[in-house]
Amino acid sequence: MRKSRILTAGALGIAATLALTACGGGGSSSAGGNGDASGGSTDGAGKTLVVWNMTGDLTDATMKAIDDEFTKQTGAEVKVQTQQWDNIATKVTTALATDDPPDVIELGNTDVGSFAATGGLLDLTDQRSTLQQGGTWLDGLAGPATVDGKLYAVPAFAATRTVIYRKSMWSRAGIDRAPTTYDELTADLDKVEATFSTTKDFAPFYLPGKYWYDGVQWVWDAGGEIATQDGDTWKGGLSGSAAQQGLADFKTFQNTYSTKASATLDTTGTGQPDQDKDIFAQGKTSAILGNAWEIGAITSDNPKIKSSDLGTFPFPGTSGHNQPVMLAGSDWGIAAKSQNASLAETWVQIAASKEIQMNQIVGQGWIPITEEWVKQAEATADPQQKAFFTAAQNSASTPAAASWATIEGDGAVQQFFSDVASGAKSPADAAKGFDDHLDSVLNGS
Numbered sequence: 001m002r003k004s005r006i007l008t009a010g011a012l013g014i015a016a017t018l019a020l021t022a023c024g025g026g027g028s029s030s031a032g033g034n035g036d037a038s039g040g041s042t043d044g045a046g047k048t049l050v051v052w053n054m055t056g057d058l059t060d061a062t063m064k065a066i067d068d069e070f071t072k073q074t075g076a077e078v079k080v081q082t083q084q085w086d087n088i089a090t091k092v093t094t095a096l097a098t099d100d101p102p103d104v105i106e107l108g109n110t111d112v113g114s115f116a117a118t119g120g121l122l123d124l125t126d127q128r129s130t131l132q133q134g135g136t137w138l139d140g141l142a143g144p145a146t147v148d149g150k151l152y153a154v155p156a157f158a159a160t161r162t163v164i165y166r167k168s169m170w171s172r173a174g175i176d177r178a179p180t181t182y183d184e185l186t187a188d189l190d191k192v193e194a195t196f197s198t199t200k201d202f203a204p205f206y207l208p209g210k211y212w213y214d215g216v217q218w219v220w221d222a223g224g225e226i227a228t229q230d231g232d233t234w235k236g237g238l239s240g241s242a243a244q245q246g247l248a249d250f251k252t253f254q255n256t257y258s259t260k261a262s263a264t265l266d267t268t269g270t271g272q273p274d275q276d277k278d279i280f281a282q283g284k285t286s287a288i289l290g291n292a293w294e295i296g297a298i299t300s301d302n303p304k305i306k307s308s309d310l311g312t313f314p315f316p317g318t319s320g321h322n323q324p325v326m327l328a329g330s331d332w333g334i335a336a337k338s339q340n341a342s343l344a345e346t347w348v349q350i351a352a353s354k355e356i357q358m359n360q361i362v363g364q365g366w367i368p369i370t371e372e373w374v375k376q377a378e379a380t381a382d383p384q385q386k387a388f389f390t391a392a393q394n395s396a397s398t399p400a401a402a403s404w405a406t407i408e409g410d411g412a413v414q415q416f417f418s419d420v421a422s423g424a425k426s427p428a429d430a431a432k433g434f435d436d437h438l439d440s441v442l443n444g445s
Contacts, residue, residue, distance in 0.1 A: 041342035044076025049343055050102040051080050052095075054088070057106065057330060058157070062360040069356075070347045076340075078347070089114075096120030101335040103344040107153060109329045110398050110408070112145045116152040117402030122334040122341055124151045131349055135370030140327030143397030148232075153331035154348045155369035157361045160325045160395070161213060162312045162387040163205075164294060165287040166280075166305070169196070178313035185316055189257050192286045199283070205257040206275055206285035209421030210266035210414040213326055214289045214315075215250050220324040220396045221317035222246030227399045227438050234401055234442035236435025238416075239428065247420050247427040249318055254421045263422035266414060277301040289315060291328070292365075292388050312387035314394075324396040329367070367392045401442040412437050 049070070053063060067078040081102065083091065089111075095101045096115060107115060115121050124131065128151050141155035165178070173191040189204040196202045207214060216226065224243025227236050237243055254263065267275040276294050279285050281302035288294070299307050314322040332351055334344045350356060357368040362377045371393060378389035398404055407413055416434040419425040425433070 041340075041346055042074050044074035044340070044343045044346075047076040047340055047343060049076055049078050049104065049340055049347055051078055051104040051347065052083050052092075052102045053080060053106045054330070055082050055084055058360075059364055062356075062364055065360050066347065066351045066356055069350050073350070074343060074346055076343055093118065093120070096335055096337070099337060100339065101337050103335060103338040103340050104347055105333050105335065106156060106330045107333045109141050109153075109155070109158075109327065109331050110144045111405055112153045112331055112333060113147045113400045113402050114405050115333060116147045116150075120333075120336055121152040122336045122338065122344075124154065124334065124345070125149075127151075127345060131345075131352060132370075133349070133353060135354070135372050137369055138327060138367075138371060138374065138392060138395050140325065140392075140395030140397050141329055141331060141369055144400050145331045147400045147402070153333040154352050156330040156332050156351060157357075157366035158327045158329035158369065158392060158395075159291060159367055160327050160388055160392045161289050161291055162314050162325075162391045163287055164280075164290045164298070165311050165313075167309050167311045169286040170311075178311055180313070180316060181320070182316045182318045186253075186256075189287070193257070196286070201259060201261075201284055203257060203259045203262065203279075203285045205253075205287045206262060206279045207254050207258040207289065208265040208267055208272075208275065209254060209263040209418040211289070212413045212417045215247075215417035215420070216326060216396075216398075217315060217317075217323040218250035218253075219243045219246040221319045221321075222249065223319075227401070227435075227442060229399070229401075234399060234439065236431075236438035236442075238431035238438075239435050244427050244431065247431065250417070251420050251423075251427065264418050281305060292385065295384065307384070310384065312384055314387055314391040322391060322394050324394050325391050326398065327367075327392060327395045399438075399442060403441050403444060406441050407438065410441075 063080050067080065070076065070078060092105060092107070092115065095105070096118065097120065112121070131154050137155050138158055140160075141158055145151060145153040145155065170188065170192060173188070173195040175188050175191060179185040179188050192204040196204075219226065219238065222242045222245040224240055224246050225237040227234050238247070266272045273279055275288050275290070276297040280288055281298050295307060295310050298310065299305050317323040332348045334341055334348065338344050352369060354373060357370070357373050358376065361368050367389060368374055368377055374389050374392050378386055381389055412434060416430055419430040420427050
């Protein structure tokens with residue numbers, strides 16, 4: 001949805017996830033043109049680094065802060081080329097295959113594996129500790145950037161989802177604070193349901209069955225995995241006992257607190273109701289799982305709903321902890337054929353530094369890339385934004401497989417969770433079919 005690629009003033013943003021497909025073998029640090037990834041260079045006099053970033057993500061001010069520090073350290077100049085989302089997968093693939101590609105490219109965090117598999121990205125494994133700069137990268141960013149145990153990109157920024165709820169509705173139901181446990185959440189939703197029982201098509205918590213970003217949180221919360229890797233082989237994991245428990249919990253919650261019709265719907269799309277505009281803004285639900293930009297979308301869709309009436313909290317899991325979230329966001333990749341690979345590493349190291357992350361990334365409204373900096377940002381965030389920083393501290397990632405983008409793009413994962421929610425298939429039968437699909441796609445069959 002186009003709205004998801006626009007930052008809303010005063011709210012955290014979210015980066016779009018690209019759908020890419022690729023196959024092949026990863027590049028190594030020896031393929032760096034006039035430089036390799038053996039340590040960032042500070043000798044750049046007379047050189048120009050070309051950086052591709054995506055429209056709507058980092059502001060000109062943020063890019064300038066990175067570029068100015070880079071020029072100060074190296075003497076090299078930077079040429080930033082802002083790219084549009086349309087057809088970006090093909091454009092990046094083509095660029096990486098040339099002999100003179102852009103040096104640094106912003107990539108969707110779950111898409112790194114696709115480009116690494118073609119040999120288009122430089123292997124940064126030996127420089128990981130230097131690039132981390134003493135911090136611990138968020139799993140949801142670092143996981144997809146690590147393919148077959150090798151690092152092919154550096155986290156740039158993140159965004160995530162939390163529960164967004166209508167305070168005035170919950171107040172009418174006698175609820176004066178956000179729940180912190182799963183039992184408290186369900187008890188609160190029971191009260192909301194009883195209070196608004198006469199409201200037509202009302203859902204205490206609107207949760208479309210195809211909204212797989214939420215569905216997978218239940219799997220992770222129960223200790224399950226989408227897929228696991230053994231050597232070079234991927235194996236679908238949704239038939240496992242832990243995943244099955246998570247899917248059963250997801251189905252129970254969805255069936256109990258959302259509408260029956262929502263079991264086969266997504267949040268947006270042709271013929272689909274928009275959960276912000278058509279559901280939340282119209283008073284047909286008291287809560288959704290959403291990105292921070294959706295706060296601004298809701299108040300824009302219905303100006304009678306004020307931002308102050310919208311509260312947030314991480315989704316508490318049946319595990320006793322907050323459900324693990326799938327981070328949206330971007331990573332910086334260095335082209336394997338870059339003629340300035342060592343300088344590119346210096347630029348990426350600056351972009352991933354604490355100064356840039358805390359002053360520019362957080363200042364712009366994104367989540368920073370390390371656990372330590374997220375906690376610092378959480379400590380000073382306003383109450384409405386705080387939950388997004390809290391949720392980001394427990395993240396998980398999709399399989400770092402070259403063909404994962406096919407799974408996101410072919411609609412199978414959305415249909416899987418819809419089949420579970422609607423009862424079209426039992427969790428076991430749905431998982432068997434989807435695991436077979438995962439095995440085939442992720443292993444390149």
